[in-house]
Amino acid sequence: MIEEKVYLPKELSWLSFNQRVLQEAADKSNPLIERVRFLGIYSSNLDEFYKVQFANLKRYVLIEQEQVHSSSNAKSLLRQVNQKVIQLELQFDQLYNELLLEMARNQIFLINERQLSAYQENWIKNYYKQNLRQYITPILLDSHTELIQFLKDDHAYLAVEIVCEDNISYALLELPTDNVSRFVLLPSEVSTKNKCIIFLDNILRYCLSDIFKVFFDAKELNAYSININRDAEYELNTELDSLLELMSQGLKQRLTAQPVRFTYQKDMPKALFELLINKLRLTEQDAMPGGRYPNFKDLVKFPELGQKNLLNKKIQNLSYTRFKQFRNSFDTIKDRDVLLYYPYYSFGHVLEIMRQASFDPSVTHIRMNIYRVAKDSRFIHAAINAANNGKKVTVVVELQARFDEEANIKWAKQLISSGIKVIYSQPKLKIHAKLFLIDRKESDQIVRYAHIGSGNFNEKTATIYTDFSLLTADPAITDEVKKVFNFIENPFKPVSFNHLLVSPQNTRLRFYEFIEREINNAKAGKAAGIYLKLNAITDKDMIDQLYRASCAGVKVRMVVRGTCVLIPQIPNLSENITVTSIVDQFLEHARVYIFENNGKKDTYISSADWMPRNIDNRIEVGVKIFDPIIKSTIHNIFDIQCNDNVKARIIDKDAANNYVQRGNKKKIRAQYAIYDYLKQSESFEKGL
Numbered sequence: 001m002i003e004e005k006v007y008l009p010k011e012l013s014w015l016s017f018n019q020r021v022l023q024e025a026a027d028k029s030n031p032l033i034e035r036v037r038f039l040g041i042y043s044s045n046l047d048e049f050y051k052v053q054f055a056n057l058k059r060y061v062l063i064e065q066e067q068v069h070s071s072s073n074a075k076s077l078l079r080q081v082n083q084k085v086i087q088l089e090l091q092f093d094q095l096y097n098e099l100l101l102e103m104a105r106n107q108i109f110l111i112n113e114r115q116l117s118a119y120q121e122n123w124i125k126n127y128y129k130q131n132l133r134q135y136i137t138p139i140l141l142d143s144h145t146e147l148i149q150f151l152k153d154d155h156a157y158l159a160v161e162i163v164c165e166d167n168i169s170y171a172l173l174e175l176p177t178d179n180v181s182r183f184v185l186l187p188s189e190v191s192t193k194n195k196c197i198i199f200l201d202n203i204l205r206y207c208l209s210d211i212f213k214v215f216f217d218a219k220e221l222n223a224y225s226i227n228i229n230r231d232a233e234y235e236l237n238t239e240l241d242s243l244l245e246l247m248s249q250g251l252k253q254r255l256t257a258q259p260v261r262f263t264y265q266k267d268m269p270k271a272l273f274e275l276l277i278n279k280l281r282l283t284e285q286d287a288m289p290g291g292r293y294p295n296f297k298d299l300v301k302f303p304e305l306g307q308k309n310l311l312n313k314k315i316q317n318l319s320y321t322r323f324k325q326f327r328n329s330f331d332t333i334k335d336r337d338v339l340l341y342y343p344y345y346s347f348g349h350v351l352e353i354m355r356q357a358s359f360d361p362s363v364t365h366i367r368m369n370i371y372r373v374a375k376d377s378r379f380i381h382a383a384i385n386a387a388n389n390g391k392k393v394t395v396v397v398e399l400q401a402r403f404d405e406e407a408n409i410k411w412a413k414q415l416i417s418s419g420i421k422v423i424y425s426q427p428k429l430k431i432h433a434k435l436f437l438i439d440r441k442e443s444d445q446i447v448r449y450a451h452i453g454s455g456n457f458n459e460k461t462a463t464i465y466t467d468f469s470l471l472t473a474d475p476a477i478t479d480e481v482k483k484v485f486n487f488i489e490n491p492f493k494p495v496s497f498n499h500l501l502v503s504p505q506n507t508r509l510r511f512y513e514f515i516e517r518e519i520n521n522a523k524a525g526k527a528a529g530i531y532l533k534l535n536a537i538t539d540k541d542m543i544d545q546l547y548r549a550s551c552a553g554v555k556v557r558m559v560v561r562g563t564c565v566l567i568p569q570i571p572n573l574s575e576n577i578t579v580t581s582i583v584d585q586f587l588e589h590a591r592v593y594i595f596e597n598n599g600k601k602d603t604y605i606s607s608a609d610w611m612p613r614n615i616d617n618r619i620e621v622g623v624k625i626f627d628p629i630i631k632s633t634i635h636n637i638f639d640i641q642c643n644d645n646v647k648a649r650i651i652d653k654d655a656a657n658n659y660v661q662r663g664n665k666k667k668i669r670a671q672y673a674i675y676d677y678l679k680q681s682e683s684f685e686k687g688l
Contacts, residue, residue, distance in 0.1 A: 006570060006574075009077055010538045011053050012077075013562075015088065017562045019091075019657055020657050022088065022092060022095065025039045025042065026095055031310050031311050032306075033305070034311060034312050034585070036099055037299060037301075039092065040296055040299030042296075043092075051153070051231065052232050054081065055232065055260045057078055057081065058260060061075050089290075093291070107306065108305050108306055111196055111198055112202045113202040116198075121206070123187055124203055125210065128204075128207045128210060129210075132200075132203065133210075135176035136173060136211060138171040139171060140169065141171060146279075147276070147279035147280055148281060151172075151228055151280070153228060153229060154297075155175065155295075156201065156294045157225070157227065157294070159171075159172055159225075159226050160221060160224075162212060162218050163221070164216060171212070172226075173204055175201060176200075182199060182201075182301070183198075183298070184199075184200060184203060186198055195305045197303070224264065224272065225265045225290070226263065226265070226294055227262075227263045227295045228259040228280065229259065229261040231258055231260050259280050259282060261286070261288060262280060262286055263288045263289075263290045263295075264287055264290065265290060265292060266290060273287075315343065318344055318346070319346060319349075320346075321682050321685040322335070322338065323338075323349060329352060329353040329356055330356070333471045337471065337472045337474065338470070338472075339471075339630040340468070340471070341468055341590070341633075341674075342465065342466060343466065344466075345678070347459055350379075350451065351459070357386060358382045359385070362440045362441050363391055363438055363440050364392060364439045366383060366386050366438050367393075367394045367396075367436060367437040368436035368457070369398065369431055369436075369485075369488070370457060371431070371434070372458055373408075373411065373456065374460045379459070380415070383395055387420050388418070392421075393421065394421045394422075394485070396431055397415070398432070399412065399424055412424070426491055429504075429617065429618065430613075430617070430619070432618045432619065433484065433620055433621035434451070434452065434455060434456060435450070435451060435452060435621060437451075437481050438450075448475070448479070450477060450481040451471055452500075453468055453607070454590045454606060455467025455590070466587070466588050466671070470625070474626065477499055480498070483495055483497065487619070500621055500622065501606060501622035501624075502619070502620070502621055503608055503617075504619070508616065511545070511615075514602065515530065515549050517595070517597065518530055518549055518595060521554075522549075522553040526598040527596050528554045528555070529554060529556070529557070529596035531556075531593075531596075531638055532594075533641065534610055535560070535561050535588070535591065536560065536609045536610070537558070537560055537564050537565065537609065540565070542610045543566045546566065546574075547573055549576075556577040557642055558580075559581070559588075559638070561589075566579065567652070567653045569652060569653075579650075579652075580644070580650060580660060581648065581657075582641060584671045590605065591606045591607065591608060591609060592638060601631065603624070603625040604622045604623060604625065606622030607620045633681070636677060637677070640670050640674050643670070645660045646667055646670075647659075647670065648670070
């Protein structure tokens with residue numbers, strides 16, 4: 001019986017994860033430009049934190065204020081979050097300045113508008129006229145300006161002070177980063193290896209006179225950076241006729257949602273600052289002072305300059321050997337289940353399966369669900385081609401995929417116009433499963449081929465996210481995948497699953513059963529253990545079950561990339577639980593659950609983290625692995641990750657993010673070691 005339940009606040013745990021991203025920017029063993037890009041990842045992450053978690057926390061503060069007997073837990077947590085962000089931002093600033101110096105040592109110079117040569121000044125004026133002017137439309141700030149209506153979330157702006165003879169006016173300039181790069185490589189006027197880069201912000205600062213002289217006789221023009229993050233949540237009016245209309249309305253609400261963070265250049269004149277916060281309906285406490293650059297998320301796209309050693313070596317995607325041993329992809333899968341692990345294996349294998357299915361005369365029906373796809377998705381184009389070839393195609397489009405809603409609405413309309421049956425999820429029940437199902441007529445019977453994975457059908461993210469894809473023709477699994485698609489279309493119709501973990505149908509209860517079995521095995525002196533690879537664990541009921549297991553002597557080993565509110569190594573509670581986190585070149589995204597089961601090791605891959613939303617409020621799918629070779633591969637990969645002593649950090653109550661100590665052990669960097677392991681496996685397969 002657990003007398004004391006101990007959890008870390010999920011907001012602080014999330015910020016601790018983002019601190020691990022900053023550690024990568026600080027790690028001198030990483031190539032220089034990759035370190036700069038980690039600063040961009042940190043900045044992008046922090047924006048999302050404010051739009052989602054911080055916004056939720058502020059709502060809790062408002063709720064507490066309405067309660068007479070409130071204990072002000074949310075308000076106290078809000079103060080802790082603000083303190084932690086300030087600490088991280090100071091680390092960010094220090095790292096940014098260090099990296100500027102390091103880049104200069106490598107002949108890469110980030111310069112501002114005051115450091116231009118005469119030749120560069122002339123070049124920038126021409127660049128502005130030819131490439132920027134068409135996108136620049138100042139917004140004049142006066143008493144009628146509804147700033148909160150049009151100021152875009154996540155976009156960088158310059159607030160301009162226009163000082164004339166007898167008055168001071170103000171205007172806003174939006175940085176047109178949707179149309180041009182934030183970074184502009186300047187020409188050199190002499191033969192030199194130096195590379196000079198200027199922020200788009202500073203080009204506009206230099207060209208203020210060109211922008212405003214058409215209407216203003218300004219004595220002085222001064223520009224100050226600003227940026228806002230808006231609340232990403234929105235309420236859906238369920239009286240509207242369709243989810244398409246609901247989501248369109250929701251997106252409009254997000255565009256005008258209350259700002260939750262306002263960042264401004266700290267030397268901005270007080271009159272301009274007060275004008276802005278009044279128009280944004282904020283207080284000084286809601287505003288965060290910053291430097292000349294309001295948003296650094298674009299550092300993710302920092303250009304490839306200088307020597308090759310300033311960048312990570314690009315891995316050569318592995319080719320799954322068995323696909324070459326059969327006439328087509330379906331024969332390969334029918335012979336034996338296939339497990340792909342990205343980005344080590346090429347996502348092209350899955351694209352090729354869909355390409356073949358789109359014109360295979362034997363294929364009769366393709367079902368798939370999309371959550372986040374690439375901008376020009378070959379996956380979706382294959383579905384459209386299949387429909388053009390007369391095949392029945394059903395696509396489940398998740399319109400509620402946060403920050404991808406607009407793109408998915410466009411895809412849905414294009415699919416419908418191509419004659420494809422499009423299904424949407426129910427409001428507030430997202431479909432996060434990663435499935436496709438292909439019906440193929442073989443010898444007068446229908447044989448089904450299924451994909452169940454942990455990652456999206458996205459060519460871009462498959463090069464930077466680690467994810468599993470299981471491809472199978474096992475009827476025990478494919479029949480249940482078909483039942484999932486039926487469940488998606490009719491979510492209130494009773495359904496049961498034996499081999500799949502399907503949220504919100506059976507996942508929680510099955511986890512409870514698995515954990516209880518491990519507890520009983522441990523008490524009986526049998527082999528017991530729980531091994532989890534997750535992005536996040538925040539579900540307190542599930543954590544309580546793991547605490548129970550730990551108290552019963554079950555060894556629990558976890559690798560958690562992001563938020564972990566479970567606290568390991570607390571005596572008499574979680575002393576048998578060990579948690580590490582790997583942040584490295586690729587984003588760890590795969591989810592794996594392994595239960596010892598007295599040596600038989602039940603093994604699952606899944607799309608679901610251990611969070612309430614994934615277990616109770618989304619349609620997620622996990623699949624039991626039956627193929628002994630694939631099971632062994634997953635176990636070996638997990639073991640490699642557990643033994644990482646280069647990029648693994650220890651998760652503990654102090655959230656100190658200390659690296660795992662290597663001591664005298666051989667250096668193991670899991671992501672590189674896994675690539676070598678899979679490469680060796682493919683060499684062995686070729687040898688057979």
